[in-house]
Amino acid sequence: MRTAALLGAILLIILGLAQGDSDALGDDQPMFDVRKVEIAGELKYSDPNALQQYYDQLLGSGLFDDSMGNLTNFVTRPPWIESAKVRRVWPHTIRVSVVEHRPLAYWNAGQIITAEGQIITPRRLPDLPLTKLMGPRDTESVVLDQFSLISQMLSTSSLRVAKLELEDRGAWNIQFSNGIRVALGRTDILDRLGRFVAVYKSDLSGRIERISSVDARYPHGVAVKWKLQE
CATH class of the missing domain: 3.10.20.310 (membrane protein fhac)
Structure with missing residues (x-):
């Protein structure tokens, strides 16, 4: 009886609200x-x-x-x-x-890689101090993993990655925030990067403005291309 009375009261309230708001x-x-x-x-x-x-x-x-x-x-x-x-x-x-989403890096043209590793395509890209990652379709996880390893390697240096690119043919290129571009090739990426960092610390860091690019695809060293002196 109490349940039936309660249900009846609720129904009356609902009907009253409906009539009052007609x-x-x-x-x-x-x-x-x-x-x-x-x-x-x-x-x-x-x-x-x-x-x-x-x-x-x-x-x-x-x-x-x-x-x-x-x-x-x-x-x-x-x-x-x-x-x-x-x-x-x-x-x-x-x-x-x-x-x-928390933006982690720019991805190719007009996209963002989030902290969760997802690719999103905002209507407008925010102007943020993010690294630009580039690569063929469906390679974002590969590029993101490589970026993480490179960032760990560079943590004890002053070098910071501005752009990391994986070409269609599988070669890696990196550009640092100081403007230096380094070709790393397709294999032994971290070893080659390590050799560049060693040369950079010992000989190149004081001559950044004179460097055009660096080729680190050599087995025992790096080749530096210097800017033409005016």
Whole structure:
């Protein structure tokens, strides 16, 4: 009896709300239509207005029309959104708490490699002090692994990678933030890089402005191409 009475009371409340809000609801609108989408979370890279406009596609739909799984898939489609939690706030609001991807490096033209190793394609690239990684299609994990190993090797030096490229034919090229470009070839990459670093520390670091490029593809040393003196 108590259960039946409770259910009856709830039904009366719902009917009363529907009648009291009849001026805001059309005959063809659901009782709990979505009238507001709230975004929570820190946005560093997403355009807040564009993100709001995308999420506002949910306006007018029923609050319970879609499963939470479908809603989550929808709200995580924008390129910068790594994950999101969706909450239905009775009676007319959906609240989306978002977490953005963390950019790790630029990838080829117009893309970003995230800290999770995913490739995203934002509408606009942010201007960030990131290394540029380049390579053929589907080689991002290979290039990222090589970049990690190279960064570890350079951790005790002043050299920092500005660009790392894997060519179609499998050869590696590196450019440092000081402007020096080094050809590393296709094999023994870390050994060749190690020889360059040793020569750089002992003989080249004081003459950076005179260096055009370096070829480290030799078995026992490196070849330096000097800029023409004016």
